[in-house]
Amino acid sequence: MNDGAMGIKVLGVNHRTAPLDVRERFAHGAHEVPGALARVMAAGASGGVLLSTCNRTEFYLVADEERVTDVVWDLLGERIHGGATAREYGYIARDRDAVRHLYRVSSGLDSMILGESQIQGQVRDAWEASRAQAGPVLHRLFQTALHVGARIRTETALGAGTASAASAAVTVAGKIFGDLAGRAALILGAGDMAELAATCLADEGVRVTLVANRTHERARVIAERLGANALTLDEAWPHFATTDIALCSTAAPHAVVTWERVGGVIGGRRGRPLCILDLAVPRDVDPAIAQIENVFLYDIDDLQTVAAQATARRHDEVPAAERIVEEETDLFWAWYGGLGVVPVIKEFRSRMEALRAAEVERALRHLGHLAPEDRARIEQLSQALLNKFLHQPTVALKAAAEEGRGYGLLEALRRLFGL
Amino acid sequence: MILTLHLLALALYGVATALTLAPVMGMRTPPRFLTIALPCAGAAMHVVAVSQLTLVGLAPALSMLALCLVLLQLATERLVRGSAVGFFTGPLATGLVGLALLIGLAPGAEPSAGRNAWFILHVALSVLGLALLALAFIAAALYLLQFRELKARRFGQVFQLFPPLERLDYLNRVALVAGFPALTLGVLLALGYAARFAGGLHVGKAQIVWGLFTWVVLGWAVWVRVVRRWDGRRAAFASIAGFSAVLLVYLALKLAEPGAERFL
Numbered sequence: 001m002n003d004g005a006m007g008i009k010v011l012g013v014n015h016r017t018a019p020l021d022v023r024e025r026f027a028h029g030a031h032e033v034p035g036a037l038a039r040v041m042a043a044g045a046s047g048g049v050l051l052s053t054c055n056r057t058e059f060y061l062v063a064d065e066e067r068v069t070d071v072v073w074d075l076l077g078e079r080i081h082g083g084a085t086a087r088e089y090g091y092i093a094r095d096r097d098a099v100r101h102l103y104r105v106s107s108g109l110d111s112m113i114l115g116e117s118q119i120q121g122q123v124r125d126a127w128e129a130s131r132a133q134a135g136p137v138l139h140r141l142f143q144t145a146l147h148v149g150a151r152i153r154t155e156t157a158l159g160a161g162t163a164s165a166a167s168a169a170v171t172v173a174g175k176i177f178g179d180l181a182g183r184a185a186l187i188l189g190a191g192d193m194a195e196l197a198a199t200c201l202a203d204e205g206v207r208v209t210l211v212a213n214r215t216h217e218r219a220r221v222i223a224e225r226l227g228a229n230a231l232t233l234d235e236a237w238p239h240f241a242t243t244d245i246a247l248c249s250t251a252a253p254h255a256v257v258t259w260e261r262v263g264g265v266i267g268g269r270r271g272r273p274l275c276i277l278d279l280a281v282p283r284d285v286d287p288a289i290a291q292i293e294n295v296f297l298y299d300i301d302d303l304q305t306v307a308a309q310a311t312a313r314r315h316d317e318v319p320a321a322e323r324i325v326e327e328e329t330d331l332f333w334a335w336y337g338g339l340g341v342v343p344v345i346k347e348f349r350s351r352m353e354a355l356r357a358a359e360v361e362r363a364l365r366h367l368g369h370l371a372p373e374d375r376a377r378i379e380q381l382s383q384a385l386l387n388k389f390l391h392q393p394t395v396a397l398k399a400a401a402e403e404g405r406g407y408g409l410l411e412a413l414r415r416l417f418g419l
Numbered sequence: 420m421i422l423t424l425h426l427l428a429l430a431l432y433g434v435a436t437a438l439t440l441a442p443v444m445g446m447r448t449p450p451r452f453l454t455i456a457l458p459c460a461g462a463a464m465h466v467v468a469v470s471q472l473t474l475v476g477l478a479p480a481l482s483m484l485a486l487c488l489v490l491l492q493l494a495t496e497r498l499v500r501g502s503a504v505g506f507f508t509g510p511l512a513t514g515l516v517g518l519a520l521l522i523g524l525a526p527g528a529e530p531s532a533g534r535n536a537w538f539i540l541h542v543a544l545s546v547l548g549l550a551l552l553a554l555a556f557i558a559a560a561l562y563l564l565q566f567r568e569l570k571a572r573r574f575g576q577v578f579q580l581f582p583p584l585e586r587l588d589y590l591n592r593v594a595l596v597a598g599f600p601a602l603t604l605g606v607l608l609a610l611g612y613a614a615r616f617a618g619g620l621h622v623g624k625a626q627i628v629w630g631l632f633t634w635v636v637l638g639w640a641v642w643v644r645v646v647r648r649w650d651g652r653r654a655a656f657a658s659i660a661g662f663s664a665v666l667l668v669y670l671a672l673k674l675a676e677p678g679a680e681r682f683l
Binding site for chain 2: 273
């Protein structure tokens, strides 16, 4: 296939290709998505969706130029330093492979925790956030991706069990403390992930005593739900001396739990273990904190590794899920391949026919002396020429449609002939 | 009869140990009831066998030590769900029973002593004390391994199979704090028995000096644990130091004065 032709592409990095410290640099907050997509669209993409989670940052594009690819790598490359390029960590999938990729992502087949369900919401959020720039093809692609995810969840047991980073947090804390009942937990951040993990801990008998957040009001809302007290982040640091578990999931763009803020406080614990669970990307906790002997620090990668171990049974469901992905990819590809080919060919031919008729009529007006049979011969000649001229483009369009590349050629045809 | 029961106990301990170690070898985890029922059955036969033994000499002491280890393993499984303790106690108990059988379970030089209540109490408390100190050592070793894995954020077999840190710390404390007085009382009973029934203490200077040294090291480990409130890694190292002192001193003294007639 011609890489430069208009088609669906996905470019990005994920947990398989990049370590956490690289991924957290590539992560885009919701407020950054429109700007990033605008740059890619300006480079020639006709549609774009940016999916950015803690495990992946992926640009889904409808684009016909390699320049767009370069812009994406440049855009990501600006976020890393030290001579590395985004390309080193990245991957590209094109056309059918790109469709299959998104379907696998949305169903949890490509997740670090096989079959995890959180990704469905993240795909939906990415689609919503990029709605203005997605374009008709990506709208359809993301709509069907959510359908594929739901179908796999219903028809297979890929999502069975309770493996998640939040439940892994309970497992890890349990390996330190044994019985978690009565342990005190401090929550930093007031997002959904923090609340989910805090709820998992509370279910095990952990006393969630404090919820700290940058804004006190949001902390208060979550604290009320968990029966805890609300604090601002700055008020939280002294409590590292007494809490057993610190669960961090703020949206801060840099580490907030630093050696300067809590190093001395933790030193006063007299050897009592402290379990710090950092669910945030970018990470909330300075990795240097783990050097303190009685501190056990785990980030999202660690928790997902633990959770992945709990999902071994889900591997049996992978073949069934992959079959559904293939089936749905075929359906999308059939739609995408034939997208508007017939009406556009019709319009193209009728536009050419109108031009031919008008030009023949104009010519014949100046050739009034011709006998009717000669006029008919000219008419025939123009018709034959038009058919000859249109034959190859029509055949090529139909062939491209069958290969799933009709959309790109149609776009070209529309632009060239003002259809 | 004693021999047959020991052989049966050995077989049951062996199978139970193999099953306990199966997950470590990457095999399927066996049903939990099997890893409890088999050593229970072995211990039942072992109890009957030991009750018929004259507790004089090395082999009976080793056999009794093995029995204590298995009973402590079962208690640990029940109390702190510490099945990983069996990774160590299982092979150790099996090996000790095998060694006792190899040495020969015939009565030692002073069969009449084996029927003396002071002597029986001395042996029982001393062996129980040793088994508890061995358990404390095992818990400390498991603690240090689990600690290392948790700090290094490795989630392999140690993470999955070993008990939680605080449970191991608790097990270490209980075993150490119970083991030290048991052993001390066992030694005091030996002194009392020697003074009252055996016409004086028949031990060499080296045994007294090194015995005292071992007692001081063990006492220090208990002191830092109970009085200084050490816990975690420091306490585990102290506990390992204590049991290592016992083991090394015993081996050194045994090498200096070999023979299977006496335990020490």
